[in-house]
Amino acid sequence: xxxxxxxxxxxxxxELHDADIPxxxxxxxxxxxxxxxxxxxxxxxRLHKNPREVAExxxxxxxxxxxxxxxxxxxxxxxxINITLTDRALATAAGQAPAAKSxxxxxxxxxxxxxxxxxxxxxxxxxxxxxxVGDAIAMLIETAGAAVHRVNFGGDVGLHVGRTMWAxxxxxxxxxxxxxxxxxxxxxxxxLSAQYVTGNNVYExxxxxxxxxxxxxxxxxxxxxxxxxxxxxxxxxxxxxxxxYEAFDAFYARFGTKLEKYYPESEVADLGLKTVRDxxxxxFEESDGAVVFKGEPYGLHTRxxxxxxxxxxxxxxxxxxxxxxxxxxxxxxxxxxxxxEQQEYMAVVLKAIEQFWPELARATxxxxxxxxxxxxxxxxxxxxxxxxxxxxxxxxxxxxLRAVGRTPDDVVVLGAVKYAFLKHRIGGDDIIYxxxxxxxxxxxxxxxxxxxxxxxxxxxKKAGANPAEIETLxxxxxxxxxxxxxxxxxxxxxxxxxMPHHICTYLYELAQAFNRFYEHNRVIGNERQDVxxxxxxxxxxxxxxxxxxxxxxxxxxx
RNA sequence: GCCCGCGUAGCUCAGUGGAUUAGAGCGUCUGGCUUCGGACCAGAAGGCCGGGGGUUCGAAUCCCUCCGCGGGCACCA
Numbered sequence: 230x231x232x233x234x235x236x237x238x239x240x241x242x243x244e245l246h247d248a249d250i251p252x253x254x255x256x257x258x259x260x261x262x263x264x265x266x267x268x269x270x271x272x273x274x275r276l277h278k279n280p281r282e283v284a285e286x287x288x289x290x291x292x293x294x295x296x297x298x299x300x301x302x303x304x305x306x307x308x309x310i311n312i313t314l315t316d317r318a319l320a321t322a323a324g325q326a327p328a329a330k331s332x333x334x335x336x337x338x339x340x341x342x343x344x345x346x347x348x349x350x351x352x353x354x355x356x357x358x359x360x361x362v363g364d365a366i367a368m369l370i371e372t373a374g375a376a377v378h379r380v381n382f383g384g385d386v387g388l389h390v391g392r393t394m395w396a397x398x399x400x401x402x403x404x405x406x407x408x409x410x411x412x413x414x415x416x417x418x419x420x421l422s423a424q425y426v427t428g429n430n431v432y433e434x435x436x437x438x439x440x441x442x443x444x445x446x447x448x449x450x451x452x453x454x455x456x457x458x459x460x461x462x463x464x465x466x467x468x469x470x471x472x473x474y475e476a477f478d479a480f481y482a483r484f485g486t487k488l489e490k491y492y493p494e495s496e497v498a499d500l501g502l503k504t505v506r507d508x509x510x511x512x513f514e515e516s517d518g519a520v521v522f523k524g525e526p527y528g529l530h531t532r533x534x535x536x537x538x539x540x541x542x543x544x545x546x547x548x549x550x551x552x553x554x555x556x557x558x559x560x561x562x563x564x565x566x567x568x569x570e571q572q573e574y575m576a577v578v579l580k581a582i583e584q585f586w587p588e589l590a591r592a593t594x595x596x597x598x599x600x601x602x603x604x605x606x607x608x609x610x611x612x613x614x615x616x617x618x619x620x621x622x623x624x625x626x627x628x629x630l631r632a633v634g635r636t637p638d639d640v641v642v643l644g645a646v647k648y649a650f651l652k653h654r655i656g657g658d659d660i661i662y663x664x665x666x667x668x669x670x671x672x673x674x675x676x677x678x679x680x681x682x683x684x685x686x687x688x689x690k691k692a693g694a695n696p697a698e699i700e701t702l703x704x705x706x707x708x709x710x711x712x713x714x715x716x717x718x719x720x721x722x723x724x725x726x727x728m729p730h731h732i733c734t735y736l737y738e739l740a741q742a743f744n745r746f747y748e749h750n751r752v753i754g755n756e757r758q759d760v761x762x763x764x765x766x767x768x769x770x771x772x773x774x775x776x777x778x779x780x781x782x783x784x785x786x787x
Numbered sequence: 788g789c790c791c792g793c794g795u796a797g798c799u800c801a802g803u804g805g806a807u808u809a810g811a812g813c814g815u816c817u818g819g820c821u822u823c824g825g826a827c828c829a830g831a832a833g834g835c836c837g838g839g840g841g842u843u844c845g846a847a848u849c850c851c852u853c854c855g856c857g858g859g860c861a862c863c864a
Binding site: 658 | 790793800827844863
């Protein structure tokens, strides 16, 4: 319906005023109508005419063109054109709303990289945030018609591995892979995290250990170069790397998502190294024994791609990664999500890549996101021991539910966590997560929407279905139908901007609209039961579809 | 120092060029209803949209400038 209106307005502008202008339809205050446009204000400036007069000519034309579908076309304020649909047209739009799908990515292949957990490191609260947001973005693109491949990039080589390996060797009392068998399967993730923290602290405090760690780091690179899977050192390394990936799989599964591929640094390092070397002199240059890209001409800064020891830094690995992703998927678009600390790092890497692979740089969308802070402003860093682990975020939320006398289950816990993260605009100020607020049963929360859905389903279950053709709507019914009909627009906007929070804002408004309706309009037993059941069905379906886009389950009972 | 991001109600956040009155939630206060699952509804108080200047018929939104907070600025990611 929206599209149809836009076309009618555009052609009216063309025929009456010989002007081609982009038509933007907005949703005005309900008192003004269902749709509004400011084309007359734009045209008036260009034609040096009175905006209200211009608006009146367009409105008159729309009244005849759209007869039967619009109830009123009026001119208001400085020259807005307000359009009110007929009840039947509005009811139809509401009925179609839940099934609406964007086509913005129709037929595309998209690679979405997010979460980026590192093997030999611990999953912290920040990973929960990037996983939830990344998955929501992946789903937005997926529902808009793309084949989405979710991938992860993590460091299985590099200093942090040296640190963890150092602690592992200490624990095992040397290179004794057989002793790994003593660690129970269900404690592996835990144990690995502890080794990471130990190695990390030692690196900061003990010079001798620091030297050992640097040597171990080189050994790990060598082990990849030699494709060594059999030496005792190699056995320990590969086993522990595998344990890390298993831990990630379990974690993502709990969130209802699956990362299709873990790109380890070791698989992209060589390609990155080679690519950077191939462009020395043209794109990169040598400086102090390292290979760098000078960003200053582009308003950026200089970064090292190959260090003095000849090893690739993350910069070079990101170069290899983009090539590998393209080789694997031939993507139309590559979306990369990281926190904003890496924003300028990414800008430099993408600028360097643009110099030799312009089409890959252009096909890349980088999204910097905010960082997560728990209430109280604890800063999370896995470098130190004082991290908040990923699992703790879920435990805290479950605890908050218990505190209000509810038995925590993952549907509600994850609904609460996901919604609390997703309702904020991506990339704004840091996200403050308050577990108590997230499970709050009233207010703008995941569980509130889940409950709203369950309640509507309960009504429908009692009423039974009896499809009706809706001809007219009473005032309360009309408000609800109007809100339901806005869903496709909210989803479209979320897809266009890759901003899931638009869905949250909309769904909450929708639930409020329903509660207002529900307060004064009985469904079961009312003479308009059939019409109202129809509306409640559309409402519940829309709520469910919207929550699904966010990765949140909408249970029928709770 | 240079570059980037952010600054909206006591708190947590939407709104990023349009409509007399800048919106929600939480918290505070007042009233209603006890249901079709009240995890509700109606209302009040609370904002010079960080300060100042400019562009525009119109600015929380765009531009300039200052202040505050956060981040980045070569071999960590």
